[in-house]
Amino acid sequence: MYSSPLAETSAKRTFRALKCVLISSSDVFYEIFCENKDTDTIDVPDIFPEAFENMLRYIYTDEIDVTVEDALATMKCAEQYDLPPLAGHCLDSILRDLHASDQNCLRHLEKALTLAFAGDSVLENCWHYVDVHCEKILKSEQFNELPLTTLRMILAG
Known part of the structure; x- marks a missing residue:
């Protein structure tokens, strides 16, 4: 059993997976389970449950089905657990979506x-897009809704 407590907005979720499947898919899981052979449960507090679920689906089916909304968190998860093909697919999805609009x-x-x-x-790519489309972005509604820290970063340029 593998637990993934989530950030402030999400509840803790539990996922079931076979150790042998996880170990064979990632050197990170191999290290986790070889360091403590009695471990049956791991906590992953820094991963969103949706991202962890996407990673497990990929590990079990070798299929990648990630929404644009979950792509960045899934990419972070894939990088953390050393799954380059999943991370690459997520990056491709993000970059395609990124260039579609200022929003x-x-x-x-x-x-x-x-x-x-x-990543x-x-x-x-985000900063490059902001540089290239700066005037348009500064005039957009979404720009006015950004948190102050992000606004400062953009304006500091």
Whole structure:
């Protein structure tokens, strides 16, 4: 049994998975379960349940079905558990969506900053989009709704 308590807005969820499947899919799980062979449960407090569920679905089915809304959190999860194909698919999904509109760019920028995301390519692409479309973004409704810290970062440029 694998528990994933979530951030402030979500309740704790429990996922069931086979150790042997997890160990065979990721060196990170291998290390977790080999360090403590008696471990049957792990807590993953820094991962959103939806992202963990997406990762488990990928591990079990080798299929990637991630919504744009969950892509960044799933990418963070995939990177944390060393699943490059899943992380790559999430990045592709984010980048396609990012360039679709100013609103999408600001949404992904805010999520990346909120998650303290280490995915440089997501932040780089967001900042590049902001630079290229600066005037349009400054005039957008979404710009006025950004938190003060993000506004300061954008204006500091």
